[in-house]
Amino acid sequence: MDIREQIRERLGPQIIDWKEKSSRRIYFSVKTQDVFKAVEFLFKELGLRFSIASGVDTPEGFEILYHFSCDKTGEIFSLRTLIADRQHPQIDSIAPLFSGAEWVEREMWEMLGINFKGHPNLKRLLLADDWPEGKYPLRQDHEP
């Protein structure tokens, strides 16, 4: 059974939207509360490699895409989720699952102001020490 079928079978009820943009680019969405379990399945059971996560500020809210690479087939599975609450955006941290996610969550926390619940070490990564609190440079309404 190929990876796409395994994902659809296992995460089927949670998947809101499934899009195969091209032969090697698969995007699918789940609700925010399902992300942790989905990531655990993709990383631990399917053995996909976590490439990176992209946080995007959209008119509907904050979107996070977790890009997982299948190095046998060259496919990239992008798990998408939307955090609609703009005032207090938060989501479960995936860093407890594997260490490679620690830095990128710190980056999204300081750049977009998304709170990652359960992150072992949520502090600034890239921004300067004297950067003001509560200013998030990658938000669309950020005024430099």
Next chain:
Amino acid sequence: MSHRVVVPIGPYHPLQEEPEFFQLYVEGEKVVDIDIIIGYNHRGIEKLAESKHFDQIPYLVERICGICSSSHPYAYVLAVEDLLGGEANIVPERALYIRTVIDELQRIHSHLLWLGLAGHFIGYNTVWMWAWKYREPVLDMFEMITGNRNNYAMFKVGGVRRDIQDGDVPLLRKALDELKPALDMFRGAVMDDPVIQMRLKKVGVLTRAQAVDWCVVGPTARASGLNIDVRRDEPYGVFDRIDWNVIVEKDGDIFAKTVIRILEMYESINIIRQCLEKMPKGQIDADVKDIPPGEGIGRVEAPRGECIHYIKSDGTNRPVRHKIRAPSFMNVASNKVACVGGTISDATITLAAVDPCYCCTERVAVLRKPDNQKILNGWDLIKLSQEKTEQIRKGMYHAGT
């Protein structure tokens, strides 16, 4: 031992490309923990990209790094082309070959640069001088093709900006032929040298399980037995039409990382030779005009590993989001495990082994007690490393006689 000492390494180092700050916690000689503090070189390029035209962004992302300066524009144009329908469907044949040549030339120059620095860190300055000497002809090749030694400005969405002139091809072939004996020399001098083997083997080990946990990429991953390489796994350029091998080692130590980089340079020469031979005549640019709404992901195997870009467009002439992930972002973090458990004199080479933008032994303070502070300069840490090499050499001499 209960006495814990903090050794700060960084944040500036004149040798490597980027400032980073490592705080080593040591008990006696042994490193027990490490704090990695980055961000000194944060320039807000992702934010800047949102204010640039799609055609301007290659120039911007090219300046992320001066060593792998074609990896970022290449990953970016692949992301935009992924949005448009795929590199292979858009870009003319000849441009694919030129892109591959640039990508591989860059790998040779980057690996030679690292090899030189690694030699320097362990006190083997001959390797340093010779590696950098033979890196020069590679930069000359770049100058011949692109007009620049670094920041080549070759990549654009839909093709490349400059052609490889037919008259240059024999000169490029000759330069590659001359490079091979130099690589043979390094292969012998580094891989067969018992002192280097003793200095680098079983040092800074990243096990396979740790490599998976930290999601490392490139030579760092391949040295730990992970058989991954974007060039083979998701071929771009003409890598699927060329005969070449992925080099994988098992030990996860610095020696394995060194071997991988040396052997990869042979593969790169091989790839460039085949490209020059097979390159067809024709257009080099597809002249792409508009970028429709949508999203795309592009990735290349940079000298340090997978470099991945995500682009989201809303149909205007600028992206609404441009996410960039350089390979060092994953690799540097893994020092948290590779460095711990080793000795302080191994730390410099271990921290440099992932070929990061690593910094600095220039301003080292060994804190013993608040009232008894001893300040060492950067040379002292290198000296510790050289002393260890010397001890190994002496030990071998005595063992042999």
